[in-house]
Amino acid sequence: MTAVRSDTALRIDGVSRFFGSGAARVQALDNVSLDVRSGEFLCLLGASGCGKSTLLGLIAGLDAPTTGTVDTTGRRAGMMFQDSALLPWLTAGGNIEVPLRLRGIRRAERRERVEGLLAMVRLAGLADKRPHELSGGMRQRVSLARAFAQEADILCMDEPFGALDAMTRDLLHDELERIWRETGVTVIFVTHDVREAVRLGDRIVLLSSRPGRVAEIFDVDIERPRRIDSARVAELATEVTTRLREEVGRHGH
Ligand SMILES: Nc1ncnc2c1ncn2[C@@H]1O[C@H](COP(=O)(O)OP(=O)(O)OP(=O)(O)O)[C@@H](O)[C@H]1O
Ligand SMILES: [Mg+2]
Incomplete structure (x- = not known):
């Protein structure tokens, strides 16, 4: 095994997760590998049911992979759920x-x-x-x-602002970004909102549907603070959305 670099907060290596058994067996994740830098703001994006919450649960230590490893490099992971x-x-x-x-x-x-x-x-x-x-x-x-x-050193957030109106959400994006900068916490942020991912993330990991695989990783090279309605955010969001549609289309959902 290669040594984990000290600036790596989280290493996900060859992770698959199956649920159930026999005919009811479902594969939620397929061979997901990913390194997350300490202090990084990583967004996980994908269609409903693609395994985002499953992956987050594995990172937070609420669940264990069927195969592969999740290494939080001795760091503590915490969780924030969708409804408050x-x-x-x-x-x-x-x-x-x-x-x-x-x-x-x-x-x-x-x-x-x-x-x-x-x-x-x-x-x-x-x-x-x-x-x-x-x-x-x-x-x-x-x-x-x-x-x-x-x-926590690694904060897992599962669609935390999904139920809020746009203006409140906007404000909370600002607050979260500020607190993230002040604390240096590593954030893994799940969303199915492409613009939200572009607004917040250093990188966006796009998961494919059923089973979830890493379909593509986008670097978000847009200076902070960002505005969700800025032209550059919109431009990258369009590109990511096109890829997301391809992924969803590929599986007939
Ligand atoms: N405890 C479980 N038992 C059986 N199947 C499960 C379990 N948890 C998740 N699954 C299945 O794994 C797949 C991925 O589910 P998951 O909740 O991770 O998706 P998601 O990407 O978070 O979706 P959403 O965007 O709707 O929240 C789904 O097919 C789901 O039915
Ligand atoms: Mg979910």
């Missing part, structure tokens, strides 16, 4: 505290960290609100703060 999945009986602050409690951090320090995290997602002063008192965008901010409270 906040616990309704806890306040915003209480939700953000959960990962801190799990790591045994003491109460006084937890309080301080929660305040810092709320400020980071621009919700200072809202620690005592319950999820139902917040807007959808605010709930996603709380969820973002909770994701960062995991202090």
Whole structure:
């Protein structure tokens, strides 16, 4: 085996994942290999059912590959899910505290960290609100703060902004980009929105459909900060969309 370079945060090598057995056996991923640089913002793009969430689950350590290896090089991986999945009986602050409690951090320090995290997602002063008192965008901010409270080195995000309106999403892209730069965290961001991938990613990995394979990798050579409605973003998005359509068409979906 070749040595993993110290600036490699994640190495995925020959990963396949099958689900079920017999006639019901489904291959979700086929021989996926990929190296992710430490501090990279990587977007995973592909049609519905192509194995994006499956791959993310393998990276986050929630699932194991059937064959191949996922090596997080000793780094800790955390997860943020599509729906905010906040616990309704806890306040915003209480939700953000959960990962801190799990790591045994003491109460006084937890309080301080929660305040810092709320400020980071621009919700200072809202620690005592319950999820139902917040807007959808605010709930996603709380969820973002909770994701960062995991202090993971690799943050896996599964379509985190899929359910938001365009303007709220735009704002959260800005926030996420800022926090990513400040913390230096490695982000693996799943989306099926091509423009979102171009807006955020250093690279975009396009997965083919059924089973998921790496169809193509795009480098996004567009200066940050980017605007989702800029001409350059639109131009690359068109190119990626064309490839995505080919991939989807190839499988008759
Ligand atoms: N636990 C499981 N048991 C059986 N089949 C599964 C399981 N998880 C995923 N699959 C199958 O694996 C394939 C990939 O699913 P996955 O959820 O990874 O797709 P996805 O790319 O995230 O799709 P979407 O964009 O709709 O979220 C699908 O055919 C799905 O039915
Ligand atoms: Mg999914």
